[in-house]
Amino acid sequence: MRKLNIRQKLRLLVLAGGLLGFTFFGILSLSHVWDLWKAIDERSVILGERFGIRVGYFVNKEEKDRLMEMSRLRAGLMAYDLKSIQSELSYMARKLSEILQSPQNYKPRVLPNAVYENVHGGMPYVHFAPELVAHGADDNLLAEIHLVSNIADGVASFVYRHINYYPCVFVGSRKGYIIRADAIADDKLVPLARSAWRFSYDPRNRDWYIAGKESKEPVFTDVYYSTSGTPCFSCAVSYEDAEGFAGVVGCDINMQGVNELLKRTSFSDKSVSLVLGAKGEVLASNQTEGLLSFVDIYSDLRKAKGEPELAAIAERMVKGEEGFSIFKMDGKEYCIAFSPIEETGWSFATLIARDDLMRPAVKALQKSTEQMEKFRRSLAMNLLGFLVCSAVFVGLLLRIPYVVSGKVAKDFSEPITKLEEGVQEISKGNLEESIDIRTGDEFEHLAACFNVMAHDLKVYMENLAIVTAEKEQTAAELNVATNIQHDMLPNIFPPFPNRHEIDLYAVMHPAKEVGGDFYDFYFINENRVVITIADVSDKGVPAALFMVISKTLLKNFLMMEKEDNDLTRAVESANDQLCQSNKEDMFVTVFTGVLDVKTGEFSYINAGHNPPLVRHGQEGFSYLPSVKKSPMLGVMPGISFAKQTIKLSPGDAIFLYTDGVTEAMDAEKNMFTEKGLKDALNKQPPEIKAEELIANMENAIRRHVKNAEQSDDITMLTLKFLG
Template sequence: MKTKKRLSIRSKIQIMVMAIIVVALLITSTVSVISMLRIRSQAKDILTARMERNLSNTVVNKATLANAELLRYAEYTKALSDYISELYESPEKYKPREVLPPQPLDNNKEVMKRYLATREVSYEDVKDEIGLLGNAEQIFVPVYNSDISNIVAIYLSTKSGIQISYDADSEMTANSDGSEVYYNYYGRVWYDLAREKGQVCFTDVYMDDYNRGMMITCAAPFYSELGEFKGVVCMDMLIDDLYSAIVDFDVLAGDGDYAFIVDGKGYAVLPKYKDLNIKDDKEMNDELIEAIMSGETGVTYSEISDCYFAYSPIESTNWKLCIRVPQSMILEPVQDMSSKILTSMVWFILIFILVIFMITAIVRSFALNFTEPLFALRKDAEEISNGNLEHVAKIYSNDEIGDLAVSFNNMAISLKDYIANLTAMTAEKERIGAELSVATKIQEDMLPRKFPAFPDRHEFDLHATMDPAKEVGGDFYDFFLLDDDHIVLVMADVSGKGVPAALFMVIAKTLIKNRAFMGGSPSEILEYTNEQLCSSNDSEMFVTVWLAIIEISTGKGIAANAGHEHPAIKRAGGDYELVEYRHSPAVATIEGLHFKEHEFELHPGDNIFVYTDGVPEATNAENELFGNERMLEALNRKKDSNSAEILDNMKLAIDEFVGEAPQFDDITMLAFRYFGKQ
């Protein structure tokens, strides 16, 4: 009987490694060749799909940038509106500044000038108002000369028939004798649009009255202290300038690709278009025009022009950003790709053959030197894996296997150190957790949590809760009786979270309560607290505060709001509504602050709901905010519930909206219901 030929470990390793490598290479080569052939055949579809994705991403990104640029115009216009509203609210603070009609000698000079809407408007009747509005030059000039270099004119037009403009076009409008100029702006699109919307808005494209070209206007209304509409302030921009500022960019750095903006009426903003409405563009079919005007984001191919059009809305306006790319630019790389694929396949086969020979030689040499120390290392590994961390592996050679033996020895040492460190870290983590638990308990004990808080008082019902985002939070609430007829309500939110915010919260809460018992109005309490916190606020933290003092017998109250959320109030038989008024700055921001006060009166059956920003800014998994509308909807769902039920219902609504998303901010709420004298 013949003895079976014995194969050495070296031979077995050679055969096994070579077989695995050859099979792996064959499989890899086959898959690679098939993939390259498929890519070659599908190159057009792949490139087209990729270009559509890139175009879609590009148009969305560019629309976002364009929106940001337009928002800069809107922010400047809003600042103009706020300043002019301030003129009407506090005219006694400003000296009259005369504004003349347009003068011929002022051509090409940026100057203030006045117009009257109609001949029925007498200069003598509006002389004082013109003098007051002349102070607008203090903000018109810096805005006109700001980094927005494409402003043609800044002007305001009042309900009373006054228009004051700052521009360099006096020659276009001035009479030769410098007499009064009349310009009836009533019914102009920018005037009616801003008055009806009640906010900053953009007009569609229109032809300028002075033939300077196609124009758009950013307009915003301004109001008196009582909220009465007083007029509109505007900034005019030429379409060509606007195109250069936000649309003029290369898409693929080729010929025939460009970007343009389409307004709400379908007019395209691009030098080649000028007055052209895209509905009259022979390059576009009805399906493409409808897609662009729909306000959706997408990419559509037009067979008429053999071009792709990508489009996306600009959120701050009714406009759409569009990009046109010829199909030839997309498919141009296909032929080049096909040639490169064939070349790559040839090189791949040659490299494959070379690799087989190289691997054969390497495996033979590797197997010869590898087997003996490998088994020793296996035994060393088993010894260490069994828990003998004192075992030392023998180093046979000064190569990778020798390095591996050193690594085994270092691993044993590292494991010992790791176990020791892990033990220490676990103990430290448990200690920190215990201390945070104590801190949480201390913070909870500082807030009044016993309800009903005043069981012997039947004139009102109140309840409050605080749910921190971390173990300890920066929100806090408080309520306490100053005397038998006055109760103080406090809702506050410290900047930041965690332990620093909690420490700042303790100081702020203590200062507010102590100062309240010393007497004084809400503004005086906040002014004292502000001075104390500013005196040693190296960390530059601040706290927003809503503080109210209510006379229980009459329901009359005084509140001060230092940068905090608007409270919601429900009158008896009505719905919850936000009470919005101008805030003062947050406490601990600037020394010497004075805080405005707001008087109110509660009647039997009225409710107040105050909260921190953790309520409207609660965020779900889709990154949507809970918002004020959902908050009011939740309040009004069971609006006649008692104070505790109101807070429970609100927390339930927030939890249902947020779902599994983590809580990022403290959620603090207080509900107060007034019954009146019993």
């Protein structure tokens, strides 16, 4: 063996040591890299799953809330419709009692009798039970019938106003006569004039009479088949004369009306809406076939064959529960939300296939998985590069062994450790984590990739609500309450193309959140037009419901005053009724007025609302005198309201608004104010058309608020009296 000199020995020693060190260090690094790869690989799977679970949870919660809100809203709408039927019947019962007990105030009136005449649709009539026909009515009874016939207009107005909802309204006396109006065509015989009923019908045998006789409050009957074979139900309440019980006033309500409401509030063709009756029967549905469609009133969803989960939910619905459930039907998963309609013991449900519901979430998940895949590919490439680099590096280092130092080792392993920590943080769900590596090499690039992924995931999570909302059919349904608010208002202009006495225009711009502003206008008879503007004191779905009921009640009570023209009584009745159904302590400020287009007389009640403005002739606008102020509606029953009257001349105009106008704020929170409104109005020439006036006011408000977000509903209505 050749002897080595000390230098060679030393070099060999250093080389061997270096080699050993490098081998050791290399193996260490490689195992590090391997660990990192494994860690990222494993964790990305975990992360994917977690992300999936979070997305699923989020969407489920979001969808659950949305479906629940929808079902509550629609059940609420239905309940309010039913309540308004009840309140109208109560009103008629009170009026009947008043007629019977103060006969001196009423003139006798003679209606056609369906027993003796061929009565056709379009008019109220009277009918005698066989017993009365046989014995004849004596003078006293005839006088009573002529007296009670004063209710005919109320009965008729009731029925023709809700032609889809109420096929007929009737007053059945304990003495065997009935006063009735049917919603049928003018050329058709009314049912009680047809041979099937003409000589056999006795109101006192009818289910509604028996149900109503027992009750001083309006009650609903079960659903039954009407004489025309369509499913319907009745609402009935007793009325009294001086001796006590005198008869029952009631109406039939066609299920078609409920179906209409289902359609009106349904904004997606993928969701199923249905009303379940007190006996588990599907009463109304937007489906035309299958288990969830209307079959007949004797079917029972609680006994649905082969669908035990659906049957269990039907059971809960019949019990009057409110809830949300995910269940399987026909092998497919569905989400269902249901709410009771207490008035009738029914339940409203809305359901949608889970796949449809989850589609946006699945898409988001796919995107994040793709992102993760991309990151992994990039990671693999980088690690490969790193291995190549380190092999070259080790080779180089072997030639200059003294360079080996702790610093290199540290530089080498630190980025890997950092990356590993970062990945661990992220897999815990902490998407804020970003990795700071500035080595200028593949590690920095890797870290950057990693940070991009983390950021993207974070953005996905944050935007998921928006992603969900923007996708597919769900978008429309989210706005159901806004749509209802909007659809409730008359929005075809000009509203009365044949009436040349008035020029009327109105707008309502809802704020982002559903509000409770509304306006309304209608003729209550040939000469009298009502204008109303109102503001409910809250936002969201409850306010939207309160708005619906306020508007309906006001209109219904005002329509009943078409003859007597008692504005005060109508508003007082509406207030009493509103207080009854006001669980949320809401209130509504209302300005409502009736203009007689023949005389120009304008009577109004201002119930806590902003005073409107009026312009006489060429003068400027000024605030309407409100000497007699009245409180808002819905707070306290039994309070009185004060009516005021002014006289309008041809060319005069009235401008109504809600506080969203005067309180419209710019970015610095400066309000438009009453003065701003008045000034802007007074820049308008007197001959301006209603529509143009409103458009100019919208512009004036827009110029004031500039880019600031609208915080409240903005509602305006203007009426010009043309004479």
